[in-house]
Amino acid sequence: MTPSDRDATGLLTRPDDFVQLVTPTGERHANAEFDPWIADIDLGALGRLYRDMAIVRRIDSEATALQRQGELGLWPPLAGQEAAQIGAGRALRDDDFIFSSYREHALAWVRGVEPAELLSVWRGTAASGWNPFEHGMAVPQIIIGAQALHATGYAMGAAWEGSDAAAISFFGDGATSEGDVNEALVFAASFDAPVVFFCQNNQWAISEPVGLQSKQHLARRADGFGMPGVRVDGNDVLAVLAATRIALDRARRGEGPTFIEAVTYRMGPHTTADDPKRYRTDDELAEWRERDPLARVLALLEASGVDVVGLERDVATDADRAAAELRAAITTIADPEALTVFDHVYAEPNSHLERQREHYTRYLAMFEDASTEHSTDAAASETAEGGAR
Amino acid sequence: MTTLTLAKALNAGLRRALADDDKVVLMGEDIGTLGGVFRVTDGLKAEFGAKRVVDTPLSEAGIVGTAVGLAYRGFRPVIEIQFDGFIYPGFDQIVAQVAKLHYRSRGNVRMPITIRVPFGGGIGAAEHHSESPEAYFAHTAGLRVVACSNPADAYMMVRQAIASDDPVLFFEPKRRYHVKGEVDETASLADARPMGVATTVTAGTDVTLVTYGALVQTARDVATAAAEDGVSVEVIDLRSIAPVDYATIEASVRRTGRLVITHEAGQQGGVGAELAASITERCFEFLEAAPVRVTGHDIPYPPAKLERHHLPDLDRILDGVDRVMGRPNSLSGVEA
Numbered sequence: 076m077t078p079s080d081r082d083a084t085g086l087l088t089r090p091d092d093f094v095q096l097v098t099p100t101g102e103r104h105a106n107a108e109f110d111p112w113i114a115d116i117d118l119g120a121l122g123r124l125y126r127d128m129a130i131v132r133r134i135d136s137e138a139t140a141l142q143r144q145g146e147l148g149l150w151p152p153l154a155g156q157e158a159a160q161i162g163a164g165r166a167l168r169d170d171d172f173i174f175s176s177y178r179e180h181a182l183a184w185v186r187g188v189e190p191a192e193l194l195s196v197w198r199g200t201a202a203s204g205w206n207p208f209e210h211g212m213a214v215p216q217i218i219i220g221a222q223a224l225h226a227t228g229y230a231m232g233a234a235w236e237g238s239d240a241a242a243i244s245f246f247g248d249g250a251t252s253e254g255d256v257n258e259a260l261v262f263a264a265s266f267d268a269p270v271v272f273f274c275q276n277n278q279w280a281i282s283e284p285v286g287l288q289s290k291q292h293l294a295r296r297a298d299g300f301g302m303p304g305v306r307v308d309g310n311d312v313l314a315v316l317a318a319t320r321i322a323l324d325r326a327r328r329g330e331g332p333t334f335i336e337a338v339t340y341r342m343g344p345h346t347t348a349d350d351p352k353r354y355r356t357d358d359e360l361a362e363w364r365e366r367d368p369l370a371r372v373l374a375l376l377e378a379s380g381v382d383v384v385g386l387e388r389d390v391a392t393d394a395d396r397a398a399a400e401l402r403a404a405i406t407t408i409a410d411p412e413a414l415t416v417f418d419h420v421y422a423e424p425n426s427h428l429e430r431q432r433e434h435y436t437r438y439l440a441m442f443e444d445a446s447t448e449h450s451t452d453a454a455a456s457e458t459a460e461g462g463a464r
Numbered sequence: 465m466t467t468l469t470l471a472k473a474l475n476a477g478l479r480r481a482l483a484d485d486d487k488v489v490l491m492g493e494d495i496g497t498l499g500g501v502f503r504v505t506d507g508l509k510a511e512f513g514a515k516r517v518v519d520t521p522l523s524e525a526g527i528v529g530t531a532v533g534l535a536y537r538g539f540r541p542v543i544e545i546q547f548d549g550f551i552y553p554g555f556d557q558i559v560a561q562v563a564k565l566h567y568r569s570r571g572n573v574r575m576p577i578t579i580r581v582p583f584g585g586g587i588g589a590a591e592h593h594s595e596s597p598e599a600y601f602a603h604t605a606g607l608r609v610v611a612c613s614n615p616a617d618a619y620m621m622v623r624q625a626i627a628s629d630d631p632v633l634f635f636e637p638k639r640r641y642h643v644k645g646e647v648d649e650t651a652s653l654a655d656a657r658p659m660g661v662a663t664t665v666t667a668g669t670d671v672t673l674v675t676y677g678a679l680v681q682t683a684r685d686v687a688t689a690a691a692e693d694g695v696s697v698e699v700i701d702l703r704s705i706a707p708v709d710y711a712t713i714e715a716s717v718r719r720t721g722r723l724v725i726t727h728e729a730g731q732q733g734g735v736g737a738e739l740a741a742s743i744t745e746r747c748f749e750f751l752e753a754a755p756v757r758v759t760g761h762d763i764p765y766p767p768a769k770l771e772r773h774h775l776p777d778l779d780r781i782l783d784g785v786d787r788v789m790g791r792p793n794s795l796s797g798v799e800a
Contacts, residue, residue, distance in 0.1 A: 167705040172536070202568040214569050215538060218560050224526060225561070228533020229539075235489075235515045242533070255557070258526035265521055420605050422629035426660070427707035428605075 093338050094318065095212075095308040099366045101374025112317040118381055122163065124312050125372045126390045129158035131181040132369065133394035135372040138180075142347040148407050151178045155310075155342035158368030159275050161185065162315025163243065163337070166323060170240040173212040174222035178275075179245050186210040189398075190404035200408050213401035220250035223259035223272060228268035230263070230456050234329070241326040243271040243319075249280025251296065252288045254435070260300040271319065272297075272334045275309060277341040278330050282354040297334035309337030310368040341365070347446065413439060465648055471641040473615035474504045474580075476649055477622035478542065482512050485540065488626055491518045491527055492544030492580075501546055502582055502641055508791035515625070524554030531577050532561050536561045542626055548583040549592030549765075555600070562631045563606035578625040582638035583611070584678045584728050585775055588768040595765055596729035601633045602706040602738070609706040610659055611635040613680035615645035617663075617703065624659040632659075635705075662709040664716065668698030671785050672716040674739060675726045676702040679776060683726065686781045695789060705735055714746050721752035724789040726776045731759040758784035 096104055096113070116124070135153050137205070142150040153160065160181030173182055183193050183205075189218040192204035196215070203214040226244035233240045250256050251274060263270050274293055278285050289296070297304025305322070307314040315337055322333035340363040344351045377383045417432040468476060473563060481488050483541040496519035499506030509517035520527050531541035545551045551558070559577065565573045565661060570658060585594030593790050602609045612618040619634070625632035659664070666687040675683045680701045698716050702708065712763050723743055725736040740755035758776045766774050786793035 091537075127484075168482065174533070201570065203570065204573040207569060208572060209538070214565060214573065218556065221529065221561055224529025224557065225533040225536060228530030228535075229537045230533070231530060232537030232539050233533045236537075254553070255525055255529060258521075258523040258529065261521050261523060262526045262530050419567045419569075422566055422571070422574055422576075425608075425707050426709070 093306040093308045094314050095311050096313040097311050097371050097375055099371050101371045101378055103375060109317040112320045113313050113346060118379055121372060121376060122386055124161060127161045129371050129390045129393045130397045131184050132157055133398045134401055135180060137398035139347060148199045149346050149348060150197050151346045152343035153178050153180050155340045156275055156277055157181060158312035158316055159309040159337040159339045162312040163273050165321045166316050166319035172242045174226035175215050175245040177187055177215045178219055182212060186212045186448060190401040191407050195408050198408055200411055206312035220246050220253035220256040223256045226270050227259045227263045227268050230268040231266050234269050239327040241269040241323050241373045243273055245273050247280060248274060248276040248285045248288055248293060251293050263332035264301045267329060270332045271322040272327060272332060274336045275339055276336050277339050279341055280348060281345045294334060294336035302334055302336040306336045306338060309339030310366045312372060465646045467644055468615050468647045469644050470615045470618045471502055471504050473619040473647045474622055475506055477619040479508060481623050481626045482516055487538060488540045488542060489516050489518060490542045491520050491531060493520055493522055493546050495519060495544050500544060504717050524550055525557050528554040528557035535575050535577055536573060540626055542578040544580045547593045547659055548581055548597055551581060551597055559604045559629060563604045567606055574629050575631045576629050577631045578634050580634045580636060584639060585765060585771050586638055586639040587757040598635055598705050599729055599734045602735060607631055607633055609633040610704050611677040611695050613637060613677055613701050615647050619647045620651060620656045623653055627653055627697045640678050660704040660707060660709060662703055662712040663701045664698060665701050666699035668696040670696040670720055671722040671724055671788055672698050672700060672720045673724045674700045674713055676701055681728050682778055685778050689778060689782060690785055695785060697785060710742060713743060717743055717747055718750045721750055722759060723755040724784045724788055726758040726781050728760050728775055730762040731757055732762045734759060753788040756784045756787045
């Protein structure tokens, strides 16, 4: 028995399989440890989890379409990972803080991020679309795994303040190879930080399979850091919800961090700039399509006597509305003014940057003075000279 | 006024900051129980407790990255990088996270993190213990970079760095840790000379000599020696490397017409290159000679027995002064 096997919460590590509460065909598996943590999820609540997943799937496909139409510069699709993100997101309390990577659009949905806020980064009008403190969700990270340390530091601070809020960090399987994630695990364990490390093992880091990152299940790494590691079916929203609740509860009780490996699959490309056909097979894709996170919830609901046709219809209406709002948001995102490029580099005045701003202002003014035609008159030359000084 | 060493002055400044604001936390390797390898944080853990003065695992990325999270939570972390050459494992968190988060969040997230770095050579240390990495950080938008040179500045500038809402790379001249000076511990932040303003430490009329950190003391010795030789050298302690207080340097160069810059770091792409270019752009017509840089060589920091050949010293800087004065010097007759 290793320490994580005997964890006080009963959160057992299963290195050779994963916790699954709902099978791909919608059968409900009883689990004595996990079931109490989702006892409140009745058919209505399960329907709402389905609704969340269906809406974010629709938002995701709409954003992908917007990229193909040239409205977005780039989009990293989340398709396939709806259960992992919604299950974790719906486990959180409002005062828990999310430190995510770039694919966690479903977490942004859970946190009420507006469509224009969500899209502005990918349209290229802002480095981040929302105020982290309004949504309890940090600026998403592109640097792989950097946010694991930020979540750990935030959690340490929350604990020092006597709060029982927790931090959660989302990262992928590739990030587990980065130093930052490993250093975060060291810090979190050493300081009993109330943080949850949520690894979405979606099998691929762009073109590199998870086997290139690890020779064993990622959840087993937790043991070496002295924290529980749990491996769940990341396409099973109930299993993810339960595992995240258990980990958060452990954090709130001051027992420290937990590592969750949610085994899932990125159905689409890494980003819209990627061609996954170069590195993975149709058979693999078909195999994972059988494990769809939405289909199994519908199957379970249907087996429980719910009118799933009606539910699907209602949810599709909501999803279409969300997609329409997303598309409409594009028209509300204005290109930023040129001189805003200098804004917010520093919190305090910086003489060097102010000089550069002033010089560039003068440079831009030359074009205003020249108005619509290429002018070589004296006034324009004077401005040019002034701008060069 | 109290007479303190530079290290003790830093200690006093940190104590004051910890006492004034309970959101200030110190983090680093060996800074708690041991009091830091240079004893700069001596006694602070005993006074403020293990949640204010935190001994961390040996992980520079970990120290910087968790400081980012603490800043998100509203803390003002003051982190110690044990030696200059150890900062590189934390480099990504500093330049990609600490420096950029205010910009990336459009001003919503502040990173009031102070990163203390004992820097420079001259103490006969082992590899990776004598480096001058300031140019990497001066090149990074979003960071402020400062270096103290005396106990009074050390005491006030460390408090100013901690009070700043911007992240500050705070370079401490480790070979001057034991230099003593007068410190006014009753001085208030509001009345202090702004951290970004340079100081003219020796007035002169023939040559402007700009430096920072450990070489400020050497530069003063240069001014004394040059005066005996009939050359009046004005010494400017830059204090802030980013942004640079060009107004002070420019005013000086307009009077002297000559500029020498000296630093321990290598020459290529260094702070001296930036100063020489900027001053040339700003007051070319006032210069009697091309600016001269007296710097470390563009080599990895050499073994201790060779470091005196790497570090600018009194004679090498005097030679630089001779160059801008058009007096006989080591490069006389050599074509540029």
